[in-house]
Amino acid sequence: MALTGVLxxxxxxxxVLDLEASxxxxxxxxxxxxxxxxxxxxxxxxxxxxxxxxSVILREDTRAGMDFMGFRVDSEATLDRYATELRRSExxxxxxxxxxxxxxxxxxxxxxxxxxxxxxxxxAHKEKDGCATGDLNPDPWPDGLTGMSxxxxxxxxxxxxxxxxxxxxxxxxxxxxxxxxxxGGPDGKLLISAFLTCSNKAHDVAFxxxxxxxKFHHASFLLxxxxxxxxxxxxxxxxxxxxxxxxxxxxxxxxxxxxxFDPSGNRNEVFAGGYTHYPDKPTITWHExxxxxxxxxxxxxxxxxxxxxxx
Numbered sequence: 001m002a003l004t005g006v007l008x009x010x011x012x013x014x015x016v017l018d019l020e021a022s023x024x025x026x027x028x029x030x031x032x033x034x035x036x037x038x039x040x041x042x043x044x045x046x047x048x049x050x051x052x053x054x055s056v057i058l059r060e061d062t063r064a065g066m067d068f069m070g071f072r073v074d075s076e077a078t079l080d081r082y083a084t085e086l087r088r089s090e091x092x093x094x095x096x097x098x099x100x101x102x103x104x105x106x107x108x109x110x111x112x113x114x115x116x117x118x119x120x121x122x123x124a125h126k127e128k129d130g131c132a133t134g135d136l137n138p139d140p141w142p143d144g145l146t147g148m149s150x151x152x153x154x155x156x157x158x159x160x161x162x163x164x165x166x167x168x169x170x171x172x173x174x175x176x177x178x179x180x181x182x183x184g185g186p187d188g189k190l191l192i193s194a195f196l197t198c199s200n201k202a203h204d205v206a207f208x209x210x211x212x213x214x215k216f217h218h219a220s221f222l223l224x225x226x227x228x229x230x231x232x233x234x235x236x237x238x239x240x241x242x243x244x245x246x247x248x249x250x251x252x253x254x255x256x257x258x259x260x261f262d263p264s265g266n267r268n269e270v271f272a273g274g275y276t277h278y279p280d281k282p283t284i285t286w287h288e289x290x291x292x293x294x295x296x297x298x299x300x301x302x303x304x305x306x307x308x309x310x311x
Contacts, residue, residue: 003074005082005175006198009205010072010126011055011103012156012219015311017264019043019060025263029239030221030270031147032056033132038104047221048132048142049151053105056153056219064264065311066216068111069156069205070121071174071198076107079124082174083110091115091169114169116160117213148232148270150221155203155271157217159210159310166207167194179203179277180252184288192288195252202253202274215310218259218267225272226256232270236260245306249273251297252286259306266311 016022023043026032032045035054044054052072059067073079086092092112098121100108107125114120132142160166170176179202180195195203208217223229233247236258244267246258255274261267286294292301 003199005074005078006122007072007074008199009055009069009153009155010052010123011057011070011121012153013042013057013059013067013069014216014219014262014266015061015063015065015067015264016058016262016266017060017062017064019058021263022058022060026056026058027146029147029235029241030268031145031149032221035129036104044104047150047152048145050153051128051131052126053129054126057103063311064266066118066156066158066219066266068119068121069158070109070123071204072126073122073124076124079108079110079122082122085173086110086112086169089169089173091165091173094119114160115162115165116158116207117162118158118160119214148221148223148228148235150223150270152222154220154222155201155205156219157206157208159208159215159217160213161209161211162213163191163194163207163209167191167196170196170205174198176204177277177279177281178283179281180284180286182252182286182288182291182294184291188287192291197277200276200278202255202277210310216266217310218269220269220271223270223272229256229258229270229272233258244309245296245303248299249297251290251294252284264311265309267309 036044043058045056046054095112098109105127109121109123111121176196176198179197182193193208195206197204229247242261244259253274256272259269
């Protein structure tokens with residue numbers, strides 16, 4: 001499949017309450033690699049198999065949550081085209097260009113608000129400094145990995161009110177596919193959640209309908225197998241990390257998962273598995289009555305904290 005337009009998730013900037021404690025957690029417990037700081041005090045991190053210089057940015061603040069999520073597009077010309085199409089759609093608000101190198105090693109970024117209130121960025125350039133295995137006769141994994149050692153930042157789940165407008169923006173303007181959905185309400189047609197992909201993955205970003213705009217549920221990091229998810233569970237207990245749910249399997253996406261919280265209260269996930277998505281694959285639909293099995297296939301029931309705790 002030739003990917004064009006929006007290629008993949010590229011970065012997420014998270015607000016943390018204590019930068020040094022958070023960097024220690026994300027490097028030693030999660031196992032990301034710190035790759036520099038900037039003049040604003042932000043810390044830059046990445047997974048061991050990511051070629052770009054960073055995918056996770058940590059910024060100290062008095063409240064936790066997500067500042068923005070960024071997606072890589074295939075060219076500067078595509079970036080300009082999306083700017084025009086987003087303006088024309090009237091679904092994006094507060095559009096602005098962020099200057100080249102405001103984020104180190106990164107080109108100009110187009111930032112805008114989507115109908116659920118979240119800040120999303122598109123960009124076409126970020127410097128590549130290589131992955132930990134290199135690209136010449138590489139081994140399957142590098143030596144010296146720490147913690148859960150995810151290979152990459154994978155996706156975010158976001159909560160907000162205008163789910164219909166956001167899905168329309170991502171599918172009709174940005175070219176994402178709706179891989180899976182949960183529907184309910186009195187007539188069984190209310191869109192409750194949407195799992196959207198710009199690639200062959202089951203999802204690159206997901207949304208759940210929520211009465212308040214701009215809420216962050218979790219950032220997810222990719223592991224290689226169910227066994228690595230179980231090892232992550234051991235690390236969570238060993239380091240006394242606050243556990244949310246799992247390890248278990250999702251019905252939606254078919255992925256294996258465990259959820260837990262960083263020191264600031266931002267939810268993290270490590271995730272493995274899932275299916276291959278192609279553009280002609282029909283949207284998978286789950287009914288609200290089966291939401292427990294859809295989210296947690298083994299337990300078949302939802303934890304109230306999983307639904308309500310957001311930052």
